[in-house]
Amino acid sequence: MSRPLPSDLTALSATAAATAIKEGAISSVDLVSACLERITEREPEVGAWAHLDPDLAITEAREADAQLDRGDDVGPLHGVPIGVKDIFDTADYPTENGCPIFAGRRPERDATCVAALRAAGAIIIGKTVTTELALLTPARTRNPVNLGHTPGGSSAGSAAAVADHMIPAALGSQTAGSIIRPASFCGVYGFKPTLGLIPRAGVLMQSHTLDTVGVYGHSIEDVALLTDSMAALEPDDEVSFRRSRPSLLATSRARPPVPPRFAFVKPPPWSDADPEMQAALEALIARLGDRAVEIEIPVLADVIEWQRIVQLAENAHYYGPLLDEAPQHISAGLTQRLKEGRAVDAQTYLRSITGREPAYRTIAMAMRGFSAILTAAALGPAPEGFAITGSPIMNGLWTYLGMPALSLPLLEAKGLPVGVQLVGLRHDDARLLRTGRWLADAVTGQG
Incomplete structure (x- = not known):
């Protein structure tokens, strides 16, 4: 290991843990064992x-x-709890x-991913809490940064478990904002890849147009490593794609050939965003x-609006x-949502579906000369209380576009x-992660 190990092993990132295990x-x-001890200590509060x-x-x-002791070949996440x-x-x-x-x-079998x-x-250490059918009804999970606030949804348990160092990394999904928003609220890295990069077979389907598998970790290298380990063609899923792609992990570690340029975008909900968050983001832009x-x-x-309609209908x-x-097992809020859907x-559904490709082409044209769009991950910090999981409106538009x-x-x-x-162009996941690494290093003074 190039760096000394922390005294508390739960402080290790997934990539650092994988290296430490392989090197003995x-x-x-x-x-x-360290992760299980942390879970025992904190689970009663975090849930x-x-x-x-x-x-x-x-x-x-x-x-x-034992595999390592035998000298067996091992994979890139060998022995790491997820x-x-x-x-x-x-x-x-x-x-x-x-x-x-x-x-x-x-x-009877595992999901493909x-x-x-x-x-x-x-090592799959356990299953994390999700909201009702991975939609908006809040779950029992609390935000470990401040237990009086929501962790977001629907990947609430995954984001909270990583943020509280119960595990180095976790698997989530996003149909509107279910990866990016909890990552923002809990203070961890969250990555929603291009639609179809990670197979969806064996995952609860709520929208074939929107559902995307993604990951949480303590670094960009973590989310790159997990995504690399799962990305594959899924022939039975029309959103999966046959494409040669670079290693996300290797690319994320590389220096960009030229410093990135960012397109700062304030989507229409910007006027509803928390003023303190707006100021922090605008200070970063400056x-x-x-x-x-x-x-x-x-x-x-x-x-x-098109994303909202498509998700409702599907x-x-x-x-x-x-x-x-089984109407008795569906909450009042979800019941109302399904009636609206x-x-x-x-005609409204078809207009909403067919608008996607022309809109994507317009946005791709606007991004010419830029490495990525830079914008807010949520309307503000995690809301206090547990009546809602926060609005996904700053994420759903990019999910709809498959970016x-x-x-x-x-x-x-x-x-x-x-x-x-x-936010990056479709299938440009590697450059997006490399750009993110550059930005993180620039902000923290490591670049």
């Missing part, structure tokens, strides 16, 4: 976990250590989707000088049968974390 500086049992099996995790860690949002099928844990309808459900994590050597230029993209107003398609079969007429997005924990407002959101 620590064992997988050491790390998994990040839906399912845990400490004995299974330790057994798998021992086997990971949390998985409870909408991803897992053969050795229940998958209950945050809903009583699925209580006790035991899938979970199987890929295992193949890379990761610090970047001529490396950041504010631009306007008028079509974003339409995009926000939610009703996938979850409507659950409401018909069923009321969307075909990769990254939240970097670089700012603060009201004493709470605020993420900087970077």
